[in-house]
Amino acid sequence: xxxxxxxxxxxxxxxxxxxxxxxxxxxxxxxxxxxxxxxxxxxxxxxxxxxxxxxxxxxxxxxxxxxxxxxxxxxxxxxxxxxxxxxxxxxxxxxxxxxxxxxxxxxxxxxxxxxxxxxxxxxxxxxxxxxxxxxxxxxxxxxxxxxxxxxxxxxxxxxxxxxxxxxxxxxxxxxxxxxxxxxxxxxxxxxxxxxxxxxxxxxxxxxxxxxxxxxxxxxxxxxxxxxxxxxxxxxxxxxxxxxxxxxxxxxxxxxxxxxxxxxxxxxxxxxxxxxxxxxxxxxxxxxxxxxxxxxxxxxxxxxxxxxxxxxxxxxxxxxxxxxxxxxxxxxxxxxxxxxxxxxxxxxxxxxxxxxxxxxxxxxxxxxxxxxxxxxxxxxxxxxxxxxxxxxxxxxxxxxxxxxxxxxxxxxxxxxxxxxxxxxxxxxxxxxxxxxxxxxxxxxxxxxxxxxxxxxxxxxxxxxxxxxxxxxxxxxxxxxxxxxxxxxxxxxxxxxxxxxxxxxxxxxxxxxxxxxxxxxxxxxxxxxxxxxxxxxxxxxxxxxxxxxxxxxxxxxxxxxxxxxxxxxxxxxxxxxxxxxxxxxxxxxxxxxxxxxxxxxxxxxxxxxxxxxxxxxxxxxxxxxxxxxxxxxxxxxxxxxxxxxxxxxxxxxxxxxxxxxxxxxxxxxxxxxxxxxxxxxxxxxxxxxxxx
Numbered sequence: 060x061x062x063x064x065x066x067x068x069x070x071x072x073x074x075x076x077x078x079x080x081x082x083x084x085x086x087x088x089x090x091x092x093x094x095x096x097x098x099x100x101x102x103x104x105x106x107x108x109x110x111x112x113x114x115x116x117x118x119x120x121x122x123x124x125x126x127x128x129x130x131x132x133x134x135x136x137x138x139x140x141x142x143x144x145x146x147x148x149x150x151x152x153x154x155x156x157x158x159x160x161x162x163x164x165x166x167x168x169x170x171x172x173x174x175x176x177x178x179x180x181x182x183x184x185x186x187x188x189x190x191x192x193x194x195x196x197x198x199x200x201x202x203x204x205x206x207x208x209x210x211x212x213x214x215x216x217x218x219x220x221x222x223x224x225x226x227x228x229x230x231x232x233x234x235x236x237x238x239x240x241x242x243x244x245x246x247x248x249x250x251x252x253x254x255x256x257x258x259x260x261x262x263x264x265x266x267x268x269x270x271x272x273x274x275x276x277x278x279x280x281x282x283x284x285x286x287x288x289x290x291x292x293x294x295x296x297x298x299x300x301x302x303x304x305x306x307x308x309x310x311x312x313x314x315x316x317x318x319x320x321x322x323x324x325x326x327x328x329x330x331x332x333x334x335x336x337x338x339x340x341x342x343x344x345x346x347x348x349x350x351x352x353x354x355x356x357x358x359x360x361x362x363x364x365x366x367x368x369x370x371x372x373x374x375x376x377x378x379x380x381x382x383x384x385x386x387x388x389x390x391x392x393x394x395x396x397x398x399x400x401x402x403x404x405x406x407x408x409x410x411x412x413x414x415x416x417x418x419x420x421x422x423x424x425x426x427x428x429x430x431x432x433x434x435x436x437x438x439x440x441x442x443x444x445x446x447x448x449x450x451x452x453x454x455x456x457x458x459x460x461x462x463x464x465x466x467x468x469x470x471x472x473x474x475x476x477x478x479x480x481x482x483x484x485x486x487x488x489x490x491x492x493x494x495x496x497x498x499x500x501x502x503x504x505x506x507x508x509x510x511x512x513x514x515x516x517x518x519x520x521x522x523x524x525x526x527x528x529x530x531x532x533x534x535x536x537x538x539x540x541x542x543x544x545x546x547x548x549x550x551x552x553x554x555x556x557x558x559x560x561x562x563x564x565x566x567x568x569x570x571x572x573x574x575x576x577x578x579x580x581x582x583x584x585x586x587x588x589x590x591x592x593x594x595x596x597x598x599x600x601x602x603x604x605x606x607x608x609x610x611x612x613x614x615x616x617x618x619x620x621x622x623x624x625x626x627x628x629x630x631x632x633x634x635x636x637x638x639x640x641x642x643x644x645x646x647x648x649x650x651x652x653x654x655x656x657x658x659x660x661x662x663x664x665x666x667x668x669x670x671x672x673x674x675x676x677x678x679x680x681x682x683x684x685x686x687x688x689x690x691x692x693x694x695x696x697x698x699x700x701x702x703x704x705x706x707x708x709x710x711x712x713x714x715x716x717x718x719x720x721x722x723x724x725x726x727x728x729x730x731x732x733x734x735x736x737x738x739x740x741x742x743x744x745x746x747x748x749x
Contacts (some may be wrong), residue, residue, distance in 0.1 A: 070094055074115055080104075087128045098139070103146075106133040109157070114139035119163075121145060127153035132175055134158040142166070145187075149173035155195050167208075174198050183237070186210040186245065193217075197228035200252075205237035211247040211266070212239075218253050230254050236277075240264055244285070257298055270295075273319070276304040279339065286311035288347070293319035296336055303357055305339040314347040320370060322355035337375070349382070358399070368393075368409075380404065383425070386411040386433060395419065398441065410434055410453070417441065423448045432473055447488075452476050455496070464488040464509065472496060478516070484509070489530065497521060499541075504528055508549060521562055522546075531576075540567035540591060550574035553598070558582040558605075559591065566592035568612045573598035575619065583627070585609055593633060609633065613655065618642060623661070629653070634675070637661070641680070656694055659683075663701075669708075671715065686736070690717045696724035703727050708736035716742035724749055 068090035069075060077096040080086045085103030088110050092098065096117035104112075104121060105128035112119055118141040125135055125148045134157040135148070143166040149156035150173030158176035165180060168187030172178060175196035186208025192200055194216045206212065219227045231253040239245060240263030248264050250256045251271035259277040262268060265285040274291060277298040282289050289308050295317065297304055308315050322338035337355040344362040351361075353370030363382040371392040372378060376399040386409030393401055394416040401417045406425035413433055415421050417440040427436065428451035435454040438444050447465030450456055454476035464486030470478050470493070477496035484490065484503045489511035492498045498516035503509060504527030511530035514520050520534050523542035531551045538555055539562035546553050546569070553573045559580065561567050569591055571578050578598035585591045585608030593612020600621030606628050607614065613633025616623055622643040628650030635653055637644055639661035647667045658675035659666070664683050666672075671689025674697055682701035685691065688708040697720060709716045718733060718741055727748045735741050 068092070077117065085123065085126075104135075106135060106156070109134040109136075111136045111138065113137075116140070118142065121169075124148065124151065125156070125159075126151040127156065129153055132157040134160075134176070136160045136162070137165075138162040140164065143187075144169040144172075147171045147173075150193070155193075158198060177201065179203070183207070185243075186212060189246075191215070194231070197231050199231055200233045202235045202237065205241060205260075206235065206239045206245070207241065207243040209243055209246055209265070212245055212249070214248075214250040214252075214256075216252045226253065228253055232257060232275075233272075235259060235262075238262070247287075255298075267313070276302070276306060276338070279305040279307075281307040281309070283309045284311065284313050287313040288316065289313065290316040291319060294323055295319070295321045295338070296323065297338065300336045303337060303339040305341070306356075307340075307342045308344065310345040310347060312347050313345060314350065315343050315345050315364075316348075316350040317354070318350070318352055318369075320353035320355075323353060346382075350387075363405075368413075374399070378402065383408070385409045385431075386413045389434070390414075392416065401440075406430070406448075407433070412454075413437070415439070420445060426450075428452055428471075432471075435476065455479065458482070461485070463507075464490060467491075467510075469493070475517075477518070487529070489513070492516065494518070498536075500526060502526075504547075511551075540569060543568040543570075543592075545570040545572065547572045548574065548576060550576050552576045552579070554579040554581070556581045558586060559584045560587040561585075561589060561591055564588055566590060566610050566612075568593035568595075570595040571598065572596075575599050577602070577621075580604060583608075585630075590630070590632065607631065625651075631655070634658070636675075639664075643681075647686075658695075671709075674720075689715050690719070692717075692719050693722055693725075696722045696726070698726045700728050702729045703731045704734065705732070706734045706736060707741045708739050710738045710740075712740070713742055716740055717744070719743070719745040721745045721747045723747060 070093035074093045074095045078094050079099045081101040085105045087105045087107050089107040091111040093113045095115050098119040100121045102123040104125050107128040119139040120143045122145050124146045130153050142163045145168045148169050155173040155175045159174045160179040162181045164182045165184045171191045173193045176198035179201040181203045183204045184206045189211040191213040214233050216231045221227050232255045233252040234257040236259045238260035245264045247266040249269045255273045255275040257275045258280045261281040263283045266287045268289045271292045273293045274295045275298040289310050339357045341356040342360045343349050345364040347364045349364045349366045354372040356374050358374050358376040360379045366384045367387040368391045369388045373394045375396050379402045381404045383405045384407045389411040392414045395418045398419045400419045402422045404424040407427045408431040412435045414437040419442050421440045422445045426449045432451045432453050436452050437457040439459040443461040445463050445465050449469045451471045453474040456478045458480045461482045462484045467489040469491040472494045475495045478492050478494045479499040485507040491513045494516040497518040498514050499521040502524040509528045512528050513533045515535040519537045519539050521539045521541050522544050525545045527547045529549045532548050532553045534555045537557045538559045541562045577600040578596050579602045581604040583605040590608035590610040592610045594609050595615040597617040599619050601618045604626050609631045611633040614631045615636045617638045619640050623639045624645045628648045630652045632654045634655045636658045643663040644661040645665050647665050651668050652670045653668045656673045656675040659677040663681040664679050667686040669688045672687040672691045674693040676695030677697050679699040683699045684704045686706040725747050
């Protein structure tokens, strides 16, 4: 009924067959205890010395506590086939044990095990109670085998600090060599250590898993819960730097939080890193939130939950995002280093910058920025970008690689952002761009014509090369030519509602081919940065709503179904060819200056030129009226079926007042009237009519 005091070893020379100890106030143990068969300790075992409890062929059961007999800490070692702990170990009024080791299968219902130093468990552990294992003075916690049991397990190794607040036990860790919960899932697992928590197998719980310290993978690891969260407060890496272990996490409706990054190693820069310490394949499956900080891995697959990107992700191979992606921190970079895709199967939102760099392609499966506009989006892909969703950003959108439209697409920047394509755009779909900044295009529809193109940009539309569509093209803002440019619509309307200019002092040529549809140039052409070098327009109807300033490349207008007229003066340095077919040409603005040869074809033709006029071979089915301020000459035959009226407005005497139409094949079928304007005169007339 009192205490049992044992002052020496038991069974050290010849093991007892068995031992059954029942002392109300506990048994004070001052030496090792060895039996052949079972040991049963029905009340507390109080250590007065480092003690080994050993059963050579039986089991050891502690129904009471294992504690220190005094405030001096001692070590306990248990060795048997099966060992059961049913009350607390250490941590009583006399403090933690010095250390604790178990060699044999352990049924652990102690509640708590507290030691200053190491705890080691060499065989399978079965929990029979919610359990907390704790080391207080630099000890490790080590499991050499499996852990099972439908209870919570908490593992803690304390951090020790000196007077300078420096850690004095930086190498203290928790190591689990076997699977956890494989036979009987734990309800929860929490672990916190100093250096690392080492995992070497699967961990299965019905409730949460919380890793509060750095986790090192010694093998491929799978973490599973039943609709409960898995949380990492610190980094996850490989135990050996040259390993590349796979990490799989499955939480059902529970969240996955990776706060400290995956596979970072010693180099944590966003786009360059040492490949020695990256993880292998990382698979995160959850319908709950998935919180990612920086990731460095062979590949990444993320489930259908909301993915919150809080750090950059760099993989050697493919990245797949099945659910909604939220860019939850600024300047996020997603990169694949090898020839591998970045795939998004749902939407992307978040008020931050996102840069995507793929060694193969980037594929989008849902709208970008539709709910919350990104700050900016930059996309580079070695073999091209597949764009089949709308994109909304506050700032810039930069597409540095060939882009294929997989659906009709609208791109919008809302706060002074540019939309820039450095490479070709193709795909039989419509593209709409609305930019608060500039919109810039390299080449459009060369391999596969777009079905339509509609561009608005507050800071101008910059175009070059060829922009080809099977449907309409609409340019609602100031157009700047970065190089000679052709707009080709395959018989659909082409509309330029604002001015057209060179983007620099270098003159560029614009060709517009609307086929059997209309072309509309509503505003001035060549009014900024000098005259454009040339303008060619082919359409069923051509509307020119303002002035033209064109250099040595000249002007060619071909209209198959409508009259050609003007609203403001034309200033054309190069040759002019105007073909209205069976329709009229009326270019009678007093400020017109046609400085080179004019070739005209139409029904009724009226032209005013505030300059000397040179006619090329022209065919007029009706009347011809020309008012010239300078000599009127020709380089090829003139054929006019109606009346001809030639008016000289030059007041400069001499040859500048001549009218010389002396080509042998001229055919003027009706009346020819020669006239001079106020203060002007005709100096010399030479006329040949066949």
